[in-house]
Amino acid sequence: MGKVKQCGLWLAFAVAAVFVLTGRAEAAGSSAIRFTTASTQVKKGESFTVVCQVTSSTAFLDTEFNVEYDPEILQFVRGGSKVIGTGGILKVSSTGNSTATNKKTFSLEFVALKKGGSGIFASVGAKVTDESGAALSVSSNRLSINVVKKVTKPVVGADATALPKVTPAPVLNGNNKLKSLKTTALSMSPDFTPDITEYEMSVDCDTDTLYFTFETENAKSRVQIKGNEGLQTGDNIVELLVTAENGKKRSYKLNVTRETQTETESRESKKKPGKKDITFNIKKVNDRIILKNSYELEVQDVSELSEIPAGYIQSTIELNGISVPAFTIENDLDNNYLLLYLKGPGGESSLYQYDRAEQTLQRYTGNMIEKVNKSAGAEKETTNTPISNYILLGVIVGLVIIILCMLIAMLKMAMRRREEKAVAADSGTKRKNILDDLDF
Numbered sequence: 335m336g337k338v339k340q341c342g343l344w345l346a347f348a349v350a351a352v353f354v355l356t357g358r359a360e361a362a363g364s365s366a367i368r369f370t371t372a373s374t375q376v377k378k379g380e381s382f383t384v385v386c387q388v389t390s391s392t393a394f395l396d397t398e399f400n401v402e403y404d405p406e407i408l409q410f411v412r413g414g415s416k417v418i419g420t421g422g423i424l425k426v427s428s429t430g431n432s433t434a435t436n437k438k439t440f441s442l443e444f445v446a447l448k449k450g451g452s453g454i455f456a457s458v459g460a461k462v463t464d465e466s467g468a469a470l471s472v473s474s475n476r477l478s479i480n481v482v483k484k485v486t487k488p489v490v491g492a493d494a495t496a497l498p499k500v501t502p503a504p505v506l507n508g509n510n511k512l513k514s515l516k517t518t519a520l521s522m523s524p525d526f527t528p529d530i531t532e533y534e535m536s537v538d539c540d541t542d543t544l545y546f547t548f549e550t551e552n553a554k555s556r557v558q559i560k561g562n563e564g565l566q567t568g569d570n571i572v573e574l575l576v577t578a579e580n581g582k583k584r585s586y587k588l589n590v591t592r593e594t595q596t597e598t599e600s601r602e603s604k605k606k607p608g609k610k611d612i613t614f615n616i617k618k619v620n621d622r623i624i625l626k627n628s629y630e631l632e633v634q635d636v637s638e639l640s641e642i643p644a645g646y647i648q649s650t651i652e653l654n655g656i657s658v659p660a661f662t663i664e665n666d667l668d669n670n671y672l673l674l675y676l677k678g679p680g681g682e683s684s685l686y687q688y689d690r691a692e693q694t695l696q697r698y699t700g701n702m703i704e705k706v707n708k709s710a711g712a713e714k715e716t717t718n719t720p721i722s723n724y725i726l727l728g729v730i731v732g733l734v735i736i737i738l739c740m741l742i743a744m745l746k747m748a749m750r751r752r753e754e755k756a757v758a759a760d761s762g763t764k765r766k767n768i769l770d771d772l773d774f
Contacts (some may be wrong), residue, residue: 353523363392365462365470369454369477376446376481386440393434394465399460400428404452406483411443412509434465440641446472446481453478483739506580509552516547518626532587540629540679554579565592631676633658634683646673
């Protein structure tokens with residue numbers, strides 16, 4: 335009786351173990367690798383396609399397995415980017431995926447070499463993993479190919495009606511070249527050529543960032559710029575990494591030398607004598623407008639100014655096809671001199687004066703407005719000054735005459751009063767002599 339009880343316990347344990355193992359197997363899931371073709375009978379010298387399909391009731395991410403065949407009977411031609419190998423063993427690998435699926439399909443193209451038979455099947459050790467990284471159980475069929483001298487009657491494989499439709503993988507462009515490249519550097523050597531991948535450049539002592547304008551030969555290529563900001567005095571390396579649509583990369587190396595302050599001043603001093611102003615160019619980088627002379631200056635929002643210089647009004651000008659806010663002389667909108675609100679290399683925003691005729695740019699100082707206004711009104715003052723002087727002279731002469739006349743009249747009146755008093759005191763003869771002496 336004890337032995338029967340003990341056997342019953344072992345039987346219950348075995349049943350429980352079966353349930354546990356079965357549950358684990360079901361939880362892990364299962365998958366299948368299936369090989370199909372349009373016809374299992376192939377003529378010698380002909381090419382044919384075998385479709386390899388991996389399916390699973392549980393969504394999976396990656397799969398990796400080997401496919402075996404007889405290399406004396408069949409020759410592998412191609413199988414897409416996921417299939418490599420030759421000599422009787424092919425490796426099918428689709429790993430590193432981020433999207434789970436229940437089916438993956440691979441196309442294998444063979445050519446029949448000679449009469450005979452060859453099996454096509456997955457080797458032992460095939461792997462299919464789900465989203466959690468757990469391995470699924472894998473089963474596989476064996477596809478038999480019969481190579482004959484002449485096909486008398488097409489032999490359709492049992493699975494031909496269920497032959498899955500293969501969507502060819504898209505062909506991605508591998509062009510990873512730049513078509514053009516321009517920079518704000520002082521110099522670039524040699525001139526840009528798409529096939530040359532290393533260049534020498536120099537910038538002045540105040541430039542710590544290079545700006546680029548470039549175009550790729552293929553519009554779907556991507557460009558990444560490295561080491562472009564925070565240029566140090568001396569040698570720097572800036573890299574433009576171009577990635578093609580198919581992932582192929584090409585690196586353009588820029589050896590950038592930043593001048594010391596002494597080197598910049600020495601170079602500037604060698605410019606033509608008498609040319610005090612510095613010419614500039616203009617470009618648009620995203621939403622920023624950059625002016626370049628010996629320094630880089632950025633156009634600022636004029637609404638930030640608390641006060642507009644006297645004699646100027648806000649307007650807009652076109653510089654090399656780019657609209658720039660500016661201040662023009664109120665009474666002479668076509669005057670060569672304009673004021674631009676720019677941020678200098680030190681990060682401080684201030685006004686700069688631009689000469690349209692000479693295309694030069696210099697820092698604005700307070701007395702420039704007086705100089706410009708005087709220049710604008712010089713012709714008017716020259717024309718009006720002589721007439722004003724004549725009028726003023728006439729007024730002065732007239733006043734002098736009037737004053738003299740009044741003095742004479744007052745003197746006459748005073749003398750007459752004195753004469754009348756003298757007449758009352760003296761005789762008529764003496765009165766007559768006095769009048770004769772004082773008569774004007």
